[in-house]
Amino acid sequence: MLAVEGLCKRFGGFLAVNEVSFDLRAGEILGLIGPNGSGKSTTFNLIAGNLRPSAGSIRFDGREIGGLAAHAICHLGIGRTFQIPRPFRKLSLLENVTVAAYHGAGGKISRAEAQHRAETALEMVGLPVSSSVQTNGMGAAALKKLELARALATKPRLLLADESLGGLDREEMEHAAEVLDDIRNRLGITIIWVEHIMGVLMRIVDRVIVLDHGEKIFEGKPAQAAVDPRVTEVYLGKART
Amino acid sequence: MSTTRLAWAAGLAILIVLPFITPTYFLHLLIQILIWAFIYTAWSLMGRFGFVSFGHGAFMGIGAYVPALLWSYWNVTPWLGIPLGVVLSGLLAIIIGYPCFRRRVIGHYFALVTLALSQVVLLSLIAAREITGGSLGFTQRAVGYSWYALQFPEKSYFYAIAVLLWLFGLAVWRRIDRGIGREALEAISEDEEAAASVGIDVLREKMRVTVISAALTALGGAVYGQYVMYLNPETVSGIAVSLQIVFAAIAGGVYSLFGPSVGALLTLSLTEGLRVWFGANFVGAANTIYGILLVLCIIFMPQGIVGTLQRPKGSSARRDIAWNWRKG
Ligand SMILES: Nc1ncnc2c1ncn2[C@@H]1O[C@H](COP(=O)(O)OP(=O)(O)O)[C@@H](O)[C@H]1O
Ligand SMILES: [Mg+2]
Numbered sequence: 001m002l003a004v005e006g007l008c009k010r011f012g013g014f015l016a017v018n019e020v021s022f023d024l025r026a027g028e029i030l031g032l033i034g035p036n037g038s039g040k041s042t043t044f045n046l047i048a049g050n051l052r053p054s055a056g057s058i059r060f061d062g063r064e065i066g067g068l069a070a071h072a073i074c075h076l077g078i079g080r081t082f083q084i085p086r087p088f089r090k091l092s093l094l095e096n097v098t099v100a101a102y103h104g105a106g107g108k109i110s111r112a113e114a115q116h117r118a119e120t121a122l123e124m125v126g127l128p129v130s131s132s133v134q135t136n137g138m139g140a141a142a143l144k145k146l147e148l149a150r151a152l153a154t155k156p157r158l159l160l161a162d163e164s165l166g167g168l169d170r171e172e173m174e175h176a177a178e179v180l181d182d183i184r185n186r187l188g189i190t191i192i193w194v195e196h197i198m199g200v201l202m203r204i205v206d207r208v209i210v211l212d213h214g215e216k217i218f219e220g221k222p223a224q225a226a227v228d229p230r231v232t233e234v235y236l237g238k239a240r241t
Numbered sequence: 242m243s244t245t246r247l248a249w250a251a252g253l254a255i256l257i258v259l260p261f262i263t264p265t266y267f268l269h270l271l272i273q274i275l276i277w278a279f280i281y282t283a284w285s286l287m288g289r290f291g292f293v294s295f296g297h298g299a300f301m302g303i304g305a306y307v308p309a310l311l312w313s314y315w316n317v318t319p320w321l322g323i324p325l326g327v328v329l330s331g332l333l334a335i336i337i338g339y340p341c342f343r344r345r346v347i348g349h350y351f352a353l354v355t356l357a358l359s360q361v362v363l364l365s366l367i368a369a370r371e372i373t374g375g376s377l378g379f380t381q382r383a384v385g386y387s388w389y390a391l392q393f394p395e396k397s398y399f400y401a402i403a404v405l406l407w408l409f410g411l412a413v414w415r416r417i418d419r420g421i422g423r424e425a426l427e428a429i430s431e432d433e434e435a436a437a438s439v440g441i442d443v444l445r446e447k448m449r450v451t452v453i454s455a456a457l458t459a460l461g462g463a464v465y466g467q468y469v470m471y472l473n474p475e476t477v478s479g480i481a482v483s484l485q486i487v488f489a490a491i492a493g494g495v496y497s498l499f500g501p502s503v504g505a506l507l508t509l510s511l512t513e514g515l516r517v518w519f520g521a522n523f524v525g526a527a528n529t530i531y532g533i534l535l536v537l538c539i540i541f542m543p544q545g546i547v548g549t550l551q552r553p554k555g556s557s558a559r560r561d562i563a564w565n566w567r568k569g
Binding site: 082088098 | 425
């Protein structure tokens, strides 16, 4: 479904993503982990069209999408969440998701249909479906859910979820992980899931890729990652300092 | 619901009756208020989303001058001249807007680019003094009552045109406010990147509202030109006119349907009142007082006059639910 090859992103003289390659099968849930600053969010920005690759190719269903505009990539069927939630504060919760549903479909659906899709997405992530809820009163966990709901409302075939567990407590993390699992199993959406901690993610993903300083240092089953010397060094080494 | 209907009906009834009971002088003032109200409303279509244009003087100037010059020199009916001016303004909006939006020129920079645009059109009008009369202005060729020339010495005709124009402006404002267009533009005004990521074509949405706003402003300028017959670069284009539009619209309130219109009503009555009151006694005093009042208005009522008056009602309707997510 997705084929990334030799992907690079340079900020000035700094290589944030360095020759990253991987393939993704339809229906898979892939974990993308690595310490802070290892280039995970940048990789998402490149795939979702928020940044232009410095080199390399990104093919989605066989079509080159590297460098396309973000809205065009959304229309092709890739949805993303932002690590730090970016709600539209002037819009209500429902409007936030409705506008995503409408424009995600390229404006080719009615407003009523957009709202229906929005409601379905809100239900899916466990947010209230009410037109009076504003985003101002929402806590960190709820905002993370809003990011997911907004991405889902665009009806993606591939979902890029950036640190959906960040800043959540234990119980909230468990539920968020269940939601992602559900999205894959019930909606059949392929997922790349980024976290900087291993935790719950390792239980759910089919496969994991580990980034360090913009380079892919591991790819394989979660169980192998836990015992891989390079991965443990990156993780435990970092944890001790 | 029915009270709003009633209010609309009453308002319209007053507008219909007014020309029969008001002296000509007030009718003249009213026509100008309605035309400017339409232009301010057109500006607020963009302004309310934070796209603050200081270039609307340019669109108004083109809208006013194109049909006037075509009529006066080449006998082209304003029925063709006006659409042409509107289209030219729309094209100019595209020429200026496209590179700005493409390169994400926003905030102060956008204000500066559009400010320059105002001045370019003003200076061009002055420079083409052979046909425009330069800074002395020029008077359109008058033929008396004529639908073909869109000239009516009788004020009631222009009053009717101005009312229809104004209602048309409100209808456009309403349509954008009610439709999914507003949601997309609100999203864009807050976070272009996040908006693009949910499939919003940021460039297209911004271009669309800009072209609509510019075209309507040109239409307003055209009707204004047909009405006053005498055109001067300083009164229909340039930075001064752009500033007048920005201030009055913001003072009235860009977030509400009637905000820009109230801005027009108050600023024009105020200018006129001060002018009459001070007469020729203290030249400049009227303008100074006007300026001070505007500044106070903008500082103490950032939502505009109408927005501030509506506040208590609005805030209770928009309940902010402090709300904590938990499973089950
Ligand atoms: N727009 C940018 N400009 C310059 N440097 C950036 C930019 N975005 C990210 N970086 C840098 O790239 C590196 C990788 O960042 P990021 O992809 O956000 O890491 P991660 O998501 O894995 O924590 C960091 O060192 C970060 O400072
Ligand atoms: Mg990150």
